[in-house]
Amino acid sequence: MPDSAHRFRTRLSQSARLSDSAISAAWPDWWSDAADASPSAVAELRFSVARKLGLDPRSLLEEEQPRFIWDDSAKYKNFKGDEEKDRPAITAFGTSLGRMLVKATPDFVPLEGLEAEGLRKSILSQKPFIGLIDLLAFLWGIGVPVIHLRVFPLVAKRMCAMAVRVHGRYAILLAQDSQYPANIAFHLAHEIGHIALGHIGENSALIDMEDTNEARDAKDDEEIAADRFALHLLTGNPDFTVGKAGEGHSSRQLAEQALSLGPPNGIEPGTLALCYGYETAEWGVVQKALGHIYTSPIPAWSVTNSIANGQLSWDELGDENASFVHAVMGGA
Numbered sequence: 001m002p003d004s005a006h007r008f009r010t011r012l013s014q015s016a017r018l019s020d021s022a023i024s025a026a027w028p029d030w031w032s033d034a035a036d037a038s039p040s041a042v043a044e045l046r047f048s049v050a051r052k053l054g055l056d057p058r059s060l061l062e063e064e065q066p067r068f069i070w071d072d073s074a075k076y077k078n079f080k081g082d083e084e085k086d087r088p089a090i091t092a093f094g095t096s097l098g099r100m101l102v103k104a105t106p107d108f109v110p111l112e113g114l115e116a117e118g119l120r121k122s123i124l125s126q127k128p129f130i131g132l133i134d135l136l137a138f139l140w141g142i143g144v145p146v147i148h149l150r151v152f153p154l155v156a157k158r159m160c161a162m163a164v165r166v167h168g169r170y171a172i173l174l175a176q177d178s179q180y181p182a183n184i185a186f187h188l189a190h191e192i193g194h195i196a197l198g199h200i201g202e203n204s205a206l207i208d209m210e211d212t213n214e215a216r217d218a219k220d221d222e223e224i225a226a227d228r229f230a231l232h233l234l235t236g237n238p239d240f241t242v243g244k245a246g247e248g249h250s251s252r253q254l255a256e257q258a259l260s261l262g263p264p265n266g267i268e269p270g271t272l273a274l275c276y277g278y279e280t281a282e283w284g285v286v287q288k289a290l291g292h293i294y295t296s297p298i299p300a301w302s303v304t305n306s307i308a309n310g311q312l313s314w315d316e317l318g319d320e321n322a323s324f325v326h327a328v329m330g331g332a
């Protein structure tokens with residue numbers, strides 16, 4: 001006999017360690033407390049939640065430990081935490097969401113042989129430089145959905161971005177946010193690198209956990225290759241450095257240099273300022289410079305999700321899954 005909805009919810013948060021926001025996003029709109037009296041509604045509640053969060057419904061119907069549907073093929077980069085408990089929740093949530101997003105993005109172009117140089121040239125034939133919105137437009141144009149997560153499976157977020165592969169298709173879930181698009185453009189270009197370089201196995205996922213200084217010193221070959229791809233795509237050179245320009249700037253000088261030197265070289269000014277940051281580690285100066293470069297900053301998540309909202313074929317999802325995806329996107 002299944003437990004009450006209230007106890008079921010507690011089981012999801014305590015045994016499966018899912019966040020309240022993830023459980024609420026997955027909880028169907030039609031549920032009311034009176035439905036606890038109906039065995040079919042009780043079962044349907046569990047199926048509905050299981051589908052969205054990537055749980056095995058059988059483990060929810062009985063009062064046992066909720067089990068995530070996952071295998072250990074997903075690759076984690078810079079993972080810190082409880083591998084046994086946290087990884088299944090993150091993988092299952094991301095894979096289930098990625099599947100829905102791909103379903104709601106019916107048209108696609110196969111991604112074989114995508115190279116940074118060719119992609120850069122094709123975007124630059126229409127734009128002076130490559131920024132976050134250009135990357136989003138490119139990805140949606142070839143049928144790779146991208147959303148920004150406003151709901152995380154676990155209470156501790158610690159995720160930067162994730163790429164999911166579903167039957168030869170891809171979806172990208174961004175997690176880290178910024179007021180300044182260049183930060184997120186780099187993460188997105190890095191995920192495109194993982195996809196283009198074939199780092200993600202079929203029906204699997206690659207999860208980049210939080211980017212820390214410590215992580216930057218301990219990158220594996222795939223991380224280095226994806227970073228080089230991103231740098232090549234955004235600046236035209238996988239080994240790009242700011243060179244002699246990279247010393248002792250004030251934030252205003254850095255902003256002026258980035259604004260004057262970036263566009264003629266096909267580089268978004270914010271990206272140029274970030275390159276300065278990676279070389280000098282003067283992040284305080286860089287943050288202030290970004291404030292000068294972007295006169296009206298908008299959170300990257302809201303830009304990303306408003307584009308996604310217009311691009312997704314919501315009808316393909318059905319009401320319940322559409323409502324879940326909406327909630328995960330922060331109600332966009």
Ligand SMILES: [Zn+2]
Binds near residue numbers: 194208222223
């Ligand atoms: Zn990575």
